[in-house]
Amino acid sequence: MIKADLRLQRPRGTKDYLPQETRVIRAIEERIRTTFQLWGYAEVITPTFEHIDVLRQGTGPESDEVIFRFFDREGHTLGLRSDATTPIARLAATRFAESDSILRLAYLTNIFRYVDPGMGREREFHQAGVELIGSARPEADAEVIQLAAEVFSALEIPDYRLDLGEVSFIQGVLADSGLSAKEQRAVRLALLNKDFVAFGEILAQAAIPDHAKQQLISISRLRGGVEVIAEARELTRNKQAHAALDRLEQVCDLLNPEVLRSVQLDLAMLKDLDYYTGVIFEGYVAELGYTVCTGGRYDRLIGRFGPDRPATGFAFGLERLLELVRWPDAGRVPVYLSYASGLRGEAHRLAELLRGQQIPTIWQLANEAQSAALHVEVLAPNEFRLTDGDRVVVFASPAEVSAYLKAKN
Amino acid sequence: MRPVTIAMPKGRLFAPLVELFSRAGLFDLGPEVDLERRLTVKTADGRWELLLVKPADVPIYVEYGAADLGVAGKDVLLEARRELCELYDLGVGRCRLIMAVPEDSPIRKATDLIPGSRVATKFPRLAQEYFSSHGIQVDIVKLNGSIELAPKAGLASAIVDITETGRTLAQNQLRIVEEIMSVSARLICNRISYKVRYPLIQELVRGLQAVEVSKR
Numbered sequence A: 001m002i003k004a005d006l007r008l009q010r011p012r013g014t015k016d017y018l019p020q021e022t023r024v025i026r027a028i029e030e031r032i033r034t035t036f037q038l039w040g041y042a043e044v045i046t047p048t049f050e051h052i053d054v055l056r057q058g059t060g061p062e063s064d065e066v067i068f069r070f071f072d073r074e075g076h077t078l079g080l081r082s083d084a085t086t087p088i089a090r091l092a093a094t095r096f097a098e099s100d101s102i103l104r105l106a107y108l109t110n111i112f113r114y115v116d117p118g119m120g121r122e123r124e125f126h127q128a129g130v131e132l133i134g135s136a137r138p139e140a141d142a143e144v145i146q147l148a149a150e151v152f153s154a155l156e157i158p159d160y161r162l163d164l165g166e167v168s169f170i171q172g173v174l175a176d177s178g179l180s181a182k183e184q185r186a187v188r189l190a191l192l193n194k195d196f197v198a199f200g201e202i203l204a205q206a207a208i209p210d211h212a213k214q215q216l217i218s219i220s221r222l223r224g225g226v227e228v229i230a231e232a233r234e235l236t237r238n239k240q241a242h243a244a245l246d247r248l249e250q251v252c253d254l255l256n257p258e259v260l261r262s263v264q265l266d267l268a269m270l271k272d273l274d275y276y277t278g279v280i281f282e283g284y285v286a287e288l289g290y291t292v293c294t295g296g297r298y299d300r301l302i303g304r305f306g307p308d309r310p311a312t313g314f315a316f317g318l319e320r321l322l323e324l325v326r327w328p329d330a331g332r333v334p335v336y337l338s339y340a341s342g343l344r345g346e347a348h349r350l351a352e353l354l355r356g357q358q359i360p361t362i363w364q365l366a367n368e369a370q371s372a373a374l375h376v377e378v379l380a381p382n383e384f385r386l387t388d389g390d391r392v393v394v395f396a397s398p399a400e401v402s403a404y405l406k407a408k409n
Numbered sequence B: 001m002r003p004v005t006i007a008m009p010k011g012r013l014f015a016p017l018v019e020l021f022s023r024a025g026l027f028d029l030g031p032e033v034d035l036e037r038r039l040t041v042k043t044a045d046g047r048w049e050l051l052l053v054k055p056a057d058v059p060i061y062v063e064y065g066a067a068d069l070g071v072a073g074k075d076v077l078l079e080a081r082r083e084l085c086e087l088y089d090l091g092v093g094r095c096r097l098i099m100a101v102p103e104d105s106p107i108r109k110a111t112d113l114i115p116g117s118r119v120a121t122k123f124p125r126l127a128q129e130y131f132s133s134h135g136i137q138v139d140i141v142k143l144n145g146s147i148e149l150a151p152k153a154g155l156a157s158a159i160v161d162i163t164e165t166g167r168t169l170a171q172n173q174l175r176i177v178e179e180i181m182s183v184s185a186r187l188i189c190n191r192i193s194y195k196v197r198y199p200l201i202q203e204l205v206r207g208l209q210a211v212e213v214s215k216r
Helices: A019-038 A052-059 A061-066 A085-095 A138-154 A167-175 A181-192 A196-205 A210-220 A227-235 A239-254 A318-322 A344-356 A398-408 B014-023 B055-063 B074-080 B124-133 B167-171 B191-196 B198-215
Strands: A049-051 A069-071 A077-080 A103-112 A124-133 A160-166 A263-266 A279-285 A293-297 A311-317 A335-339 A361-363 A374-380 A383-388 A391-395 B004-009 B040-042 B048-053 B069-073 B085-089 B095-102 B117-121 B138-142 B158-163 B174-183 B185-189
Touching: A019 A103, A019 A124, A019 A138, A019 A318, A049 A052, A049 A085, A052 A061, A052 A077, A052 A085, A085 A103, A085 A124, A085 A311, A124 A138, A124 A318, A138 A160, A138 A239, A138 A279, A138 A293, A138 A311, A160 A167, A160 A239, A160 B191, A167 A181, A167 A210, A167 A239, A181 A196, A196 A210, A196 B085, A210 A227, A227 A239, A239 A263, A239 A279, A279 A311, A279 B191, A311 A318, A335 A344, A344 A361, A344 A374, A344 A398, A374 A398, A383 A398, A391 A398, B004 B014, B004 B055, B014 B198, B048 B055, B055 B069, B055 B074, B055 B185, B069 B074, B074 B124, B074 B174, B074 B185, B085 B191, B085 B198, B117 B124, B124 B138, B124 B158, B124 B174, B158 B167, B158 B174, B167 B174, B185 B191, B185 B198, B191 B198
Parallel strands: A160 A263, A335 A361, A335 A374, B004 B048, B004 B069, B117 B138, B117 B158
Antiparallel strands: A049 A077, A069 A077, A103 A124, A124 A311, A160 A279, A279 A293, A293 A311, A374 A383, A383 A391, B040 B048, B069 B185, B085 B185, B095 B158, B095 B174
């Protein structure tokens, strides 16, 4: 068999970013980083690989096949970071073990998952997110939801929407439903997969009264504005479910009116990571077929590494944002610089001045084509010939050159 | 708002689906249009746009959000295993996924297969799952059509395929030995469209339920 030349190929699910795309992704990162800083979230960097046991706390034993794993020379199994929250939970539990104050941490990082590429999924991708650790208050949930909304605004994505749910609502409802543990698991899986046919089939076969089935069907359709909280209260008497609704209502009350306008409640929403414990949310845009932001409360994840600490947070997928960002990021127009013999000193002083003014200045090499849009040649100590397309201007001083180029940018 | 796009499977299911949807009050295609060569059809009121695609491609259009909704057989959905919402069992296109062998074969059930036997199918994932879950070791051969030919030509000792009446199998001297699952056409939806077009989707499911009730 003739083998493909692997020297020429990237591994499946990875990507090269060329200058144009890299510039946009870095610009997105910069806006997000600034937003996080303005809200008091400090960026941290965790290792690219961790002990497999750390990462498994986040994936759960059933989905740990997504972890890229390898051995070190002592025989430990290591894994590439498969989510950002789990390493930060480890860090919070071990490096800040003594502190019981609030931690506001942020990250912008790459993530590795052994998944089938496609549909916005890559094996290496990038996430930006925050973790707010140490508060179980609804104010903390509201803060991170507001911040997620702020990220959309900072990226000039006006038509974003946020779906809010509460994982313990369904848990409570199901606990009182009369369904067996196995049926409850099946119902949760059906709702997670949004498979309403399977949901109906499980109920049809379950040995519970018809009115209880009707109730569960109505609950699975609780989606809309804040009014669905009142509807939900009518449909269940379970204490855990009511507590979940109270929390969700408190969080909604704390959101700014303009953020609340983008919010929809989906009480049947569940998440595929098993560490979520409370209010959860997803951010999306109608034009893109998949979510761009996901987050929520995880009060027991840090406890897997040390003392329990309540926490909430979210992550944005940067590749997915790249598909949504519409603002032009042209970057600055560079100028090419050359000089007549003996004028190296003058050219250096001009380059220093221009770079000081944030104008990218490139030393034109002998074999570098003359097609550049902007070009300056130092002809004499007080003679600078600037070519701008078809236009040629001669300036008498570096200051004049710099003034012209600044106006250009 | 832009029209709701729905990916429809070309072929035998198309006509019954259009009839079902028009009875549920969703859309009417109006006077007969020559659908064979069309790729898209807009309804007269401009609310709906139909994309006519190969059945196995429906889940792809829907998962990527190129279509808000779609209709696909449960077999196709299980084989494709994509992230979608499954909204409703339309009840049309009912058929069975079966294992069949030549009439003169000594095989009476799946466990009679000699380890390493070749099994031809259009559904390699479903077939593999079925045999693995029964501890049967076989070689799955993926074909794209005319599965019935494989045993005749000596390519495989059994097939896993979809059948409605079993007539084609009988015509080809094949005998059903295992019923793997029964399947039917499902209304599926993109996960974001489910959120964005929620009221309309609820209306649609209610319309379909009403048709089903009226049939009883």
